[in-house]
Amino acid sequence: MSLFSLNHISKSFGGVQALSDLSFELEEGEIFSVIGPNGAGKSTIFNCISGLYTPDEGSIQLAEKEITGWAPHRIARAGIARTFQNLELFRYLTAVDNLLLGRHIHMQASLLRILAMPFRRSRAAREEIAHRHKVEEIIEFLELEAYRDRPVFALPYGIQKLLELGRALALEPKILLLDEPAAGLNNEERQDMIFWIKDIRDQLGVTVIVIEHNMELVKDISDRVLALNFGRMIATGQVLEVLEHEEVRKAYLGEIPETT
Template sequence: MAFFNVAHLHISFGGLKAVNNISFDVQRNEIFSIIGPNGSGKTTIFNLISGIYRPDEGRIVLEGENMVGKTPDRIARKGIARTFQNIELFANATVMDNLMLGRHIHMRTGIFGGAFMFGSRSRAAREEVAHREKVERIIDFLELQSVRDQFVGGLAYGKRKLVELGRALAMEPKVMLLDEPSAGMNTEEKDDLTIWIKDIRDDFQVTILLIEHDMNMIMGISDRVLAMNQGREIIQGAPGEVQRHPEVIKAYLGEEAIA
């Protein structure tokens, strides 16, 4: 059985098939990318996986357990983290505070326990230190030391995207869903992001599902690729095989993309 499996996924909105019989397997520590033009159903698949939508039909299975019907917070606790096309951060909180929010699913003492930290030896205090150590590792990993105490709303767009990536990583996921992580980044930032995604896979042992429009990134980072159009699969396979497929060229890359 595959580490992560999507089987015969369907969902319709007002009679429109947004996702139509999509199936794929993802192996542990694989980078699996989904491509397609706007409206092809890519983000809808992420919404189904993360529990925002419930499919009309189909299964979403992580390590043998069906995720369908579970709430988004329960799915997060099972090990699936998510970033969004539009940044979902707290602008009036610091980088550190935003990253600490990614630790909430692992916090046992909770808000009320944290309010009564009688000395450094209390359970809540020890837990706070442990969570901060996890976040400090992510700050170092993503080279966010210089902005760790700055409010997120004042950061450049590329930095905010990194903070969102870091918050998802702070959840210690088994599977990370990255929805257009390079959107709004310049070439240098995209090059750095490509390295970080590979390092997340290798150093943190996280399986990556990636939606991305930058084909250079897709071709350079993916183990396998699923190409979609109008809710349906065109092809899935190795990046080069997908890139050469005539329907992919027509639907996504444009007729002029392949000489």
């Protein structure tokens, strides 16, 4: 049985069909890419999975559990973390606080215990310290040491992108949704991003879904690809197969060029 499956999902906004009858399954530990032209409905998939939208039809399952219609915070707790196309960081908090917020779902101390936090041996203090250690691991993993105590709005774009990835990782998710991780990055930063995404899968064993326009990145990292146009799946399978697929080329280029 697969780790995650999307079954016949449809979603429309006031007459515009953003997704229609979309299905796919994920195996544990794979990197799955979703490609398609602008407005094909890619981000809508993520918004449905993470609970920001409720699909009109269809169901979403995670590890045999039905999660359709759950509130976003429950879905996060169930093990799905995500990043956003246009960065949704906590701008006035420091990098460390942003990452600590990623640990939120693993923290348990109740209000009363928290009040005892100033005592080093209190349970809340020990918990907090343990999570700060975890966050430090992520900082090391993504090489963010230099930025740890700076407020997010003062950080360069590439670093913010990385930080958002780090925050999602801090949740220790089973599935990670990356919405255009390479958008706005320069060549070098993009290479680093490819390296990190692979690392996340290889070292942490996280299953990854990526939405991306950059074909170099898609080719490089994907185990499987799904191509989307006007909310419909037009092809799925191995990377090269899909990229060579006639309809995919038509969707991207408008018409079929003569291949030489």
